[in-house]
Amino acid sequence: MRTGADATDPRILGLFDHNGILSRKRRLAGAPRVPGPYRVDLLDELGYELRTVLPAQGRGHRKVRDVIEHRSGLDIDMAVRAMPEAWRADAVLAMFERRAQFVARLRRRGIAPYAGRPLWAVSCWWAEELRGMNRQDSARIARDIEGIDGLLVFSTNQQEIFAETGVPAHKIHSIDFGVDPEFYSPDPTAARRFQVFSAGVDRGRDFESLIGAAELLPQTRFDIFTQPGRIARNLPANVTLHSPVDIVAHRDNLRAADLVVVPTHDLAYPTGQSVLLEASGCGACVAVTSTKAMNQYFEDGVTALAMPLHDPEGIARVIERAQSDPALRERVGANARRAVVEHFNFRRMWTEIGALITSAG
Known part of the structure; x- marks a missing residue:
């Protein structure tokens, strides 16, 4: 059981590539922020505790990972190493589709710890791929989505594409994308080039x-x-x-x-x-x-x-x-x-x- 000032903050396990997102404790101690993809690290400022694991480190680790994942066609390494965090998580967020597939299959089979946690995934490419897929491959994606509680997409038109594949409408959530307006800001002194x-x-x-x-x-x-x-x-x-x-x-x-x-x-x-x-x-x-x-x-x-x-x-x-x-x-x-x-x-x-x-x- 979690204790302390942040014990009530929902804990989200993030499965994605990053360069070392730091725990809240280390950041509060003065360590510099390391942004995650699409600034997912902001979740830790918005009342959530974001926990992550690093991608494979070291030449030997990466070689074993690549062999296993090439043969299986699934991203397995990070999901397996993240299992201790999954036991303590309130939800799991995968970015992107490839990070969600193996976990979704574990959940469909009732395999802990992922079977007991909601799984959400950010999808960028599935809808486009579905438009040109044969029935067998699109059915495979639909089965993987059965193991996902919510799929986050960045345009509403994708909802219809997923529906045509048989994905329930309540699983597809369209979210408007964003950028950092503090970094991407006007500079009136900039010369036109x-x-x-x-x-x-x-x-x-x-x-x-x-x-x-x-x-x-x-x-x-x-x-x-x-x-x-x-x-x-x-x-x-x-x-x-x-x-x-x-x-x-x-x-x-x-x-x-x-x-x-x-x-x-x-x-x-x-x-x-x-x-x-x-x-x-x-x-x-x-x-x-x-x-x-x-x-x-x-x-x-x-x-x-x-x-x-x-x-x-x-x-x-x-x-x-x-x-x-x-x-x-x-x-x-x-x-x-x-x-x-x-x-x-x-x-x-x-x-x-x-x-x-x-x-x-």
């Missing part, structure tokens, strides 16, 4: 259409930050490719852009929402592809400018409109910053998630 700025490395980016738009706007400079080799085609003279940069340089780039463009394909999950919200937090004007998943993150003409899907000509028109109207860019950027401060931020996101996990426990 980019006319059109775009960044991203995931498969959801539609850089082909953006480059097509650049060919129609030869007097406009386009700077794209992505992985080397991500764009294979020949580039027009007004497009410059850059390798990805660290988080501070990325924020400084957002602050230095006249217009941030987030061109995407139409995926089940809101690909690109991080850059959209990071730029919005910096007070930048953003043009973003309008898709069902992304549309819940902006209001066209108010907090961002909507671009048509896979349409270089349409994208060029939106960029031209933004370029020719500085007042529009300033107004949209200010509205976007306000939306991040008031709603699309990590603290609000984890407040909602924490309440869901513990209310169902």
Whole structure:
């Protein structure tokens, strides 16, 4: 039984990769904070005790883990090593799908300690995968979800996709994503270095259409930050490719852009929402592809400018409109910053998630 000043705080066991999230006791003693993915560490400031285990440490440990998990197709190592913490936990939170599958299967078989604790999981990719899966593979995912009490997704359109697979609606919870508005904040002194700025490395980016738009706007400079080799085609003279940069340089780039463009394909999950919200937090004007998943993150003409899907000509028109109207860019950027401060931020996101996990426990 827990005792002490924080004995009544719900204890959440987090299963995810991190670089050493510290216990509350060590942080109160003056140790520096180590953020977790999506700032999950904020749970420890919001009235919960977040407990974690580190990923595999040491060459030998990692080698054994890799052999076992490659053969099984499951992430087993962390879940097994976290069992002592699971006995003391009020709930378990897995990030992301791969961290949840093995635990979900243990729960379906009634295996302690996980069988006696609510399991929640953050899902980023299952809905998109389900759209192209055969019936056997989609049924496997549905069975894994049977062992999960709640699945957290970042766009409401995914609820319908899971329902079509037979997942009960009450298990799927749509939560608006967020960013850190203190880090991603405006800098009025930042010099403008980019006319059109775009960044991203995931498969959801539609850089082909953006480059097509650049060919129609030869007097406009386009700077794209992505992985080397991500764009294979020949580039027009007004497009410059850059390798990805660290988080501070990325924020400084957002602050230095006249217009941030987030061109995407139409995926089940809101690909690109991080850059959209990071730029919005910096007070930048953003043009973003309008898709069902992304549309819940902006209001066209108010907090961002909507671009048509896979349409270089349409994208060029939106960029031209933004370029020719500085007042529009300033107004949209200010509205976007306000939306991040008031709603699309990590603290609000984890407040909602924490309440869901513990209310169902």
